[in-house]
Amino acid sequence: MAIVASPHVEAPPAGSRQLRLMLLGLAFAAGMEFYTADSINLVLTDITGSFGVSGDEASWSLTVYSSALFLGVPVCVWLAGYVGHKNYLIGTVLLFAAASVVSATSYSFQTMLMARAIQGLAGAGLVVWWRGSVYLLLPKSQRSESLMRISTVLYLSSALGMLFSGYVTDHFSWRYICLPNLAYAAAAIWLLVRYFPDMPAKRAEQPSATDWLGIALIAVTVISLQVILSRGQIDDWLGSSRIRLLFGLGTTTLILFAIWQTSLRNRAPLLRIELLRDRYVLSSVLIGICTGMILSGSLYLLPEFLRNVASQPLSATQTGRVMAVYALTAAAIRPLVVGVVARFGQRKTICGALCCLVASMLLFNRLLTTATPAYYFYLPLVLYALCLSALLPSVGSGTVARTEQNKLMDGVALYMTFRQFGAALGVAVLTILVERRETLHSSRLFDHLRTSSEVMQNWMMTASSAIVSRGGYSAPHSQQVATKLLAEIGGREAATLAYADAFLFMALIGIVTLCLVPIIPPTPVSRKK
Numbered sequence: 001m002a003i004v005a006s007p008h009v010e011a012p013p014a015g016s017r018q019l020r021l022m023l024l025g026l027a028f029a030a031g032m033e034f035y036t037a038d039s040i041n042l043v044l045t046d047i048t049g050s051f052g053v054s055g056d057e058a059s060w061s062l063t064v065y066s067s068a069l070f071l072g073v074p075v076c077v078w079l080a081g082y083v084g085h086k087n088y089l090i091g092t093v094l095l096f097a098a099a100s101v102v103s104a105t106s107y108s109f110q111t112m113l114m115a116r117a118i119q120g121l122a123g124a125g126l127v128v129w130w131r132g133s134v135y136l137l138l139p140k141s142q143r144s145e146s147l148m149r150i151s152t153v154l155y156l157s158s159a160l161g162m163l164f165s166g167y168v169t170d171h172f173s174w175r176y177i178c179l180p181n182l183a184y185a186a187a188a189i190w191l192l193v194r195y196f197p198d199m200p201a202k203r204a205e206q207p208s209a210t211d212w213l214g215i216a217l218i219a220v221t222v223i224s225l226q227v228i229l230s231r232g233q234i235d236d237w238l239g240s241s242r243i244r245l246l247f248g249l250g251t252t253t254l255i256l257f258a259i260w261q262t263s264l265r266n267r268a269p270l271l272r273i274e275l276l277r278d279r280y281v282l283s284s285v286l287i288g289i290c291t292g293m294i295l296s297g298s299l300y301l302l303p304e305f306l307r308n309v310a311s312q313p314l315s316a317t318q319t320g321r322v323m324a325v326y327a328l329t330a331a332a333i334r335p336l337v338v339g340v341v342a343r344f345g346q347r348k349t350i351c352g353a354l355c356c357l358v359a360s361m362l363l364f365n366r367l368l369t370t371a372t373p374a375y376y377f378y379l380p381l382v383l384y385a386l387c388l389s390a391l392l393p394s395v396g397s398g399t400v401a402r403t404e405q406n407k408l409m410d411g412v413a414l415y416m417t418f419r420q421f422g423a424a425l426g427v428a429v430l431t432i433l434v435e436r437r438e439t440l441h442s443s444r445l446f447d448h449l450r451t452s453s454e455v456m457q458n459w460m461m462t463a464s465s466a467i468v469s470r471g472g473y474s475a476p477h478s479q480q481v482a483t484k485l486l487a488e489i490g491g492r493e494a495a496t497l498a499y500a501d502a503f504l505f506m507a508l509i510g511i512v513t514l515c516l517v518p519i520i521p522p523t524p525v526s527r528k529k
Contacts, residue, residue: 018195019146023134025191027150029093030130031157032184033123036100036177038161038327040065041299042320043174045307050174051109055308059431060230062300064113066424067229068120069127071222073417074270075215076125077132077409085129085136086196090189092125097185104178128409128416135400135408137197144338147393155331155389157184159324166320174316214270217257224250229428271417272410275403281411283519284399285418287350290513291391292422294357294506297430298384299323301502302364302377309495311370322374322381329385337390346394346401347520353391354514360384361507368500370492398520430502437498445490 040047040061048058080088096119103115134146165177224246235243261269275281303323306314314322341349360383367376396415403411 019142020149021191022195022197023146023149024153025188025196026089026130026133027153027157028184028188028191029089030126030150031154032093032096032100032181032188033126034154034157035161035180035184036096036119036123037065038158038299038323039165039177042162042165042303042316042323043169043177044300044304046169046174046316047112051112053109055304056431056435057109059300059427060113061116062296062427063229063424064226065116065120065123066296066420066427067222067226068117069124070120070417070420070424071218072121072124073128073420074218074413075121076128077413078211078215078268078270080125080129084198085133086192086198088125089129089133089196090192092122092129093185093188093192096122096126097181100178100181104175124416124420128412131396132409132412133196135412144341144397147397148335148338151389151393152331152334155327155334159327159331162320162323162327164320166316166318169316211260211266211268211270214257214260214266217253217260218270220253221250221257224253225424229424232432271414272407273414275407275411275414278402279519279521280398280401281403281414283516284395284415286516286519287395287513288415288419289422289425290509290516291354291357291395292419293426293429294361294509294513295388295426296423297426297506298361298364298503300427301430301434301499305368305496305499306374309370309492309499310372311492314374318374322377325378326381326385326388329382330389333385333389334393337393340390341394341397345522346398347517347522349390349394350398350520351514351517353387353394354510354517356383357387357391358507358510358514360387361503361510364503365500365507368496368503370496430505433505434495434498434502437501438495441497442491442494445494 044055044058044061047053047061048055051058076088076092083091099115099118099122103112103119106112106115130150131147134143134150138146160180161177164180165174168174168176168179228243228246228250231240232243238244238247258273260266261271261273276285303319306319306322307316337349344352360380363380363383364377367380396412399415400408400411
């Protein structure tokens with residue numbers, strides 16, 4: 001489903017005011033998505049309290065959004081081909097902002113999940129077309145600098161999301177986190193209407209063809225995956241006949257979707273899977289799946305640990321300040337990435353970025369204890385930022401390195417679809433992993449805490465004496481309080497070990513991803529004379 005710009009559309013002149021304001025409009029549009037993603041990660045604890053749901057259920061707001069984004073990426077390329085690129089961009093900005101307001105003001109969890117699904121479908125257009133607009137409108141000589149400018153604004157939007165959302169949640173309500181989206185939307189629409197060129201998109205082939213079968217198959221796959229990930233833990237996974245049915249249905253429709261996309265009978269496929277024959281595209285897709293799992297999973301796990309598991313849980317404001325370190329660092333480093341890639345090449349840059357990512361995950365695994373001071377996490381967050389600022393542009397640009405102009409958006413859509421699949425999978429898999437490992441560590445830990453143990457008896461006597469002397473409890477009551485205290489401490493330690501295991505798991509995925517780097521073809525680098 002190739003989308004190409006109309007021949008009469010001219011790129012804004014390099015360095016012109018029109019170009020700068022157009023890029024700013026794209027940055028504000030995509031900035032909404034970046035701002036919202038980090039804001040929701042930060043306030044999951046407060047969502048849990050507001051709706052009276054468990055932490056696992058609250059994480060559905062992330063997996064529903066990621067799954068809808070996964071579905072929306074291929075569909076957004078098709079849809080923009082009919083309504084026009086500019087109209088589609090403005091429409092998705094309005095839809096995303098409206099869904100943000102509904103999500104934040106809803107008083108039932110089901111309504112919020114529906115709003116989050118709409119956000120995901122609209123967000124797909126924002127995350128694809130800010131990059132796609134640069135590829136379609138600008139010559140290669142202007143793309144790197146333009147992408148850098150937009151990316152810097154996006155990282156600053158992430159920092160704003162964590163700083164503002166943390167403050168407003170502690171002092172007012174998490175529901176007010178939607179307010180900046182209204183400002184983003186207003187600024188984006190004003191700039192896009194005035195400075196974005198009229199670029200009616202069209203299909204390179206069969207303008208009247210629509211891959212309705214492909215849309216239906218990918219929709220069934222995504223819905224089946226979402227239900228499995230949301231209900232699997234509750235329904236005992238494949239022990240449930242419903243989960244088995246959905247697993248079979250989702251697997252079948254996914255296979256049929258892949259076959260249909262490569263079929264000669266499909267005149268306008270949603271995804272041009274044949275592009276995977278190009279080593280650039282194939283390597284980008286494989287790396288995108290793995291890094292999507294790590295990047296989305298780590299940004300979900302760390303705020304949850306800091307706010308719920310640490311012996312002295314941080315407030316939303318404090319957690320936001322800690323998490324903002326990675327976004328601010330990435331914004332500061334991003335302008336340097338263009339020169340780094342030009343000097344060392346795409347493959348070496350990606351390799352270095354993945355090494356930073358693995359080191360970051362291993363540091364989190366090593367530093368994670370119930371009493372670790374928050375500032376200890378600054379170093380792994382800086383390493384995370386080093387990876388993020390270099391990896392995403394290198395992989396993204398590699399996707400279209402040898403792609404024909406009329407297939408640029410197909411390459412971008414293919415990469416983003418698989419990357420969002422990894423992101424959706426990452427949160428769900430890590431939620432399950434943490435719960436399973438916490439159960440395992442809890443059983444092992446409490447197996448050693450037997451009343452016949454001398455250490456256990458000494459601890460209980462010391463704790464009971466301290467409770468009696470300081471709390472005014474009777475001796476029998478102090479024993480009960482000491483037992484509850486021991487259970488709470490043991491549960492917190494088991495949860496900490498589980499979170500540490502999750503970061504180790506992501507480090508292993510990072511190592512596997514490093515093994516994929518040789519697939520990337522070598523690229524020429526600039527040599528200093």
